[in-house]
Amino acid sequence: MKFSTYHVFFSKLSNPLRIKIISSLDEKPKSVSELSEKLRIEQSKLSHALRELKECNIVTAKKEGKRRIYSLSQTIIPILRLIECHSKNCNKCKGCGR
Numbered sequence: 227m228k229f230s231t232y233h234v235f236f237s238k239l240s241n242p243l244r245i246k247i248i249s250s251l252d253e254k255p256k257s258v259s260e261l262s263e264k265l266r267i268e269q270s271k272l273s274h275a276l277r278e279l280k281e282c283n284i285v286t287a288k289k290e291g292k293r294r295i296y297s298l299s300q301t302i303i304p305i306l307r308l309i310e311c312h313s314k315n316c317n318k319c320k321g322c323g324r
Contacts, residue, residue: 238282243267243275248298251285252306255297 238244246265250256258276262269276296279285284302287294298306 235282238278238284241275241278243271244279244284247272247275247279247296248284248302248306251296251298252303255288255295257293257295259293261296 239248243265246267247261250261250264256264258269258272261267261276262272265272276285276287280287283299285296286299287296289295
């Protein structure tokens with residue numbers, strides 16, 4: 227993997243709205259309307275953020291009737307668990323252990 231892809235990947239995770247979406251989808255898969263209600267975000271902003279996350283395969287969408295159900299991709303879940311583990315064990319960084 228080239229280092230240039232790191233920037234693209236981590237830039238997708240550096241946005242507060244995208245982090246809220248990821249956290250919400252970590253609980254369970256949701257539709258745009260469910261995410262909009264839970265996060266109190268208008269659907270147009272949410273759709274834009276979801277598109278960004280889909281571009282990096284952080285979230286996936288499955289069509290159910292007229293709705294799309296978004297969930298975390300199977301490749302991102304282990305990364306999130308590693309980040310959680312790191313933040314619990316990190317004593318040197320003031321921001322990680324919060």
